[in-house]
Amino acid sequence: MRKIKKLTAILIIPALLLTGFLRSQTSTAAEMPATEETEPALATENDNQNTSVIVKQYGILTVDAKGIYSFWDFSKDTDGRIETTDKGNIMIPLKKTAAQLTELKLSYNKTTKKATVTNTVNKKKITFTLGSSTFYYYSSSKAKGVKKTMASPMYISKESKALMVHMAALKWVLLKTEGVKSYKVSDMQAKGYDTTALSGVIVYNPYGKVTSLVEASKVSNIGRTVKVTIPEGYSLPQVFTLLVRKGVCASEEVLYKAMEEYDFTRDYSLIDALEDNPDRCYLLEGYLYPDTYEFYRLSKGEDAIGKFLRNGDGKITEADKKKAAELGLTINQILTIASLVEKEGKDKETKYNISSVIHNRLKINMKLQLDASIHYVEKYIKPFIDGDINRYNSFYNTYKCPALPAGPICNPGREAINAALNPPQTDYLYFYSDEQKNYYFSKEYHNQ
Numbered sequence: 035m036r037k038i039k040k041l042t043a044i045l046i047i048p049a050l051l052l053t054g055f056l057r058s059q060t061s062t063a064a065e066m067p068a069t070e071e072t073e074p075a076l077a078t079e080n081d082n083q084n085t086s087v088i089v090k091q092y093g094i095l096t097v098d099a100k101g102i103y104s105f106w107d108f109s110k111d112t113d114g115r116i117e118t119t120d121k122g123n124i125m126i127p128l129k130k131t132a133a134q135l136t137e138l139k140l141s142y143n144k145t146t147k148k149a150t151v152t153n154t155v156n157k158k159k160i161t162f163t164l165g166s167s168t169f170y171y172y173s174s175s176k177a178k179g180v181k182k183t184m185a186s187p188m189y190i191s192k193e194s195k196a197l198m199v200h201m202a203a204l205k206w207v208l209l210k211t212e213g214v215k216s217y218k219v220s221d222m223q224a225k226g227y228d229t230t231a232l233s234g235v236i237v238y239n240p241y242g243k244v245t246s247l248v249e250a251s252k253v254s255n256i257g258r259t260v261k262v263t264i265p266e267g268y269s270l271p272q273v274f275t276l277l278v279r280k281g282v283c284a285s286e287e288v289l290y291k292a293m294e295e296y297d298f299t300r301d302y303s304l305i306d307a308l309e310d311n312p313d314r315c316y317l318l319e320g321y322l323y324p325d326t327y328e329f330y331r332l333s334k335g336e337d338a339i340g341k342f343l344r345n346g347d348g349k350i351t352e353a354d355k356k357k358a359a360e361l362g363l364t365i366n367q368i369l370t371i372a373s374l375v376e377k378e379g380k381d382k383e384t385k386y387n388i389s390s391v392i393h394n395r396l397k398i399n400m401k402l403q404l405d406a407s408i409h410y411v412e413k414y415i416k417p418f419i420d421g422d423i424n425r426y427n428s429f430y431n432t433y434k435c436p437a438l439p440a441g442p443i444c445n446p447g448r449e450a451i452n453a454a455l456n457p458p459q460t461d462y463l464y465f466y467s468d469e470q471k472n473y474y475f476s477k478e479y480h481n482q
Contacts, residue, residue, distance in 0.1 A: 087125075087192070090118040090233040092201075092216070094126075095253065096134045097239040103253040106134050109231055114196030116236075123185040124216060124236065127196035128162075131204065135240055138207060142197065149188065149197055153207040153240075160206050162188045162199055171206045182206065201236050212243040226250040226281040226331035228260060250281055251331045259328050264342075266324040266447030267376045269414040270316045273342075273445065282329040282338050292335025293318050302343040304350060308366055313429040313440040315415050320369040320442025321346050349448070357455045361393075366441070372454035373442035374432075377406035382449055384473045389453040390460040391475065400463065402432040410443035 091109040094116075098104070108115045114127025132138040132151055142149045147164035159172040161179070167187045170179035184200040191198050205214040216236045219229045227235065227250045237244045251258045262280045264273055274289040283289055293316070299306040304321060318339065323346040329338055350365060358368045371392050379385035395402055411430050416423040429440040446454075462475040 087117045087119060090116075090124075091231055092116040092124060093227075093232050093235040094131060094134060095235055095237045095248070097237075097241065098136070099241060101241075103248050104134070105235075105250075105253050105256050106130075107232070112194070114191065114194045114198075116201075117191060117193075117198060118233075119186050121186070124201040124234075125186060125189075125198040126201050126204075126236070127191070127194065128188075128199050129196060131238075135204070135238055137240055138204075149199075151204065151207055156207075156209060158207040160203065162197075162203070164188055164190070164197075169203065204238065208238070208240045210239075210241075210243055213239040213241070215244040217247045221247050222250075223278050223281065224284045226284070227256075228279070228281045230276075230279045249332065259330055261326060261328050263326045264322065264324045264445065266450070267444045268322075268324065269410065269444045270319045270322060271414050271418050273322045277329070277338055280329075281331045282333055283335055284332055288335040289338065290335075292339055296336040296339075298336075298339070298343055301340070303347050304365060305343060307364070309364075311440055313426070315419070315426050315430070315441070318343075320366070320373055320445055322445045323349055324445055324447045325349075350451075354451070354455060361455070367438060368451065368454045369446060370438050370442045372446035372450040373444045374402070374404055374406060374439075375453050376446040376450040377410070377444055378404055379450070379453070380471060380473070382453075385450055385453040386456070386458050387460065387462060387473070387475050388465060389457040391462045391465055392454075393457040394460070394463055396437060399436070401436060402438070404432045407432040407439055407443055410439075414443075 091107075094106040094108070096104050096106065108127065108130060111130070114130045116127065117125045119125060128149060128151070129140060132140040137153050137155045139152045139154055140149065141152075149162045149164075150159060151162075152159045157175045159175070160169055160182075161172075162169045165187050167183050167185070169182050169184060169188075171182050172179050182203075184203045186200050188197060188199045190196070201216060202214050205211040208214065214237070216234055218234045219232070222229050222232065222235055225247050235247070237247065250256045260280050260282060262277065262282060264276070268276070270293075274283075274286045277283050277289065278286050298318070299308075305318070308317070322339070322342040325345055327341050327345070329341065354368070355365055358365050361368075363371075371389065374392060375385045375389050379388045392402060392404075394400075408431050411427055415426050415430065419426075426440070428434045430443065432439055460475070461477040463477055464479050465473055465475045466480075467473045
């Protein structure tokens, strides 16, 4: 059994064709118009106190009087998103957040630049001042104000023009000050939330303490199931990471443990046909068929994996098996070729020509020497295993291994499988691509 390193949450990074470059993307908030006088009115540009905001997105969970949870995601809204200061303080759009807590009423005085939040049930009140970290808390309609301090001053968001206050400030108008709590991504994943676009979640309970994060399947506007699309060419670590980030499984360890310990040969013919190979890193690499799936949240690892294998058993036909046999290859070898084709080729014609190069080289016992196999070892094997991280180099690096790698290097799509099964008759032994991603094939080696 392969010893798999325990994993923490990682970013899903699409594998790029023939290069090792990763492009980072930044999010920008949408702009919003001004609001009316009795709501949080917009400040002018000079009123903006927000000088450094890190773009992170947090969901909000609210609880109503019946104990029913609702989830709110402001990340795509145009009238205010949650922001994080350069010190890591989570700032909420005051108007939008108060609107989700039905007992709260918000007003803003444009002249004095003061925002007031009142609980219409218990009559508690807080008053904020633009640009100030100090606010005043009133325990009742007749009580004197008590000075309080929040982690960051109230400001007007540059991006959305929404009034922003620290997430914990609203606790003073709730029934209990323990009615506000934030949870990080790992907490959300353990409860089945989709964290692909979120950095955490803030829970507001106007009626009592927040003691734990409720499971996503028990939230009124979150379904019990989640749809996940697996792109063609994703590696097994990428698939497992995506499943956890979408809320399908509580952790990647759950999936790796199932892969290593559950006997999938009993129910799935493709896995049953696999020969034991101690040089193979991930048993199921190449068999997590790219498609759109629907899973129950917090599924068992073996149940989630079983969906892929069941689909793969149906998609790899008897005709495919017959064609592989005619080529003198097993389905596993076809999937291995298809995975190389998937990672090296960009379109149908290119994939078929690359398939011909691979088949032609195999016939004359020529090393494949494909860069994608090196990238696989470096990006999707070494970071995920314990012990000697170089122990799979000679089994997967096609500049070192004599023929095919020890197993697939990704989960190929149907087009790549078809190309692997039906290589065109060519004399190609070499190919390369230029900076414009144009591919060139030849029988002789040409120094580019």
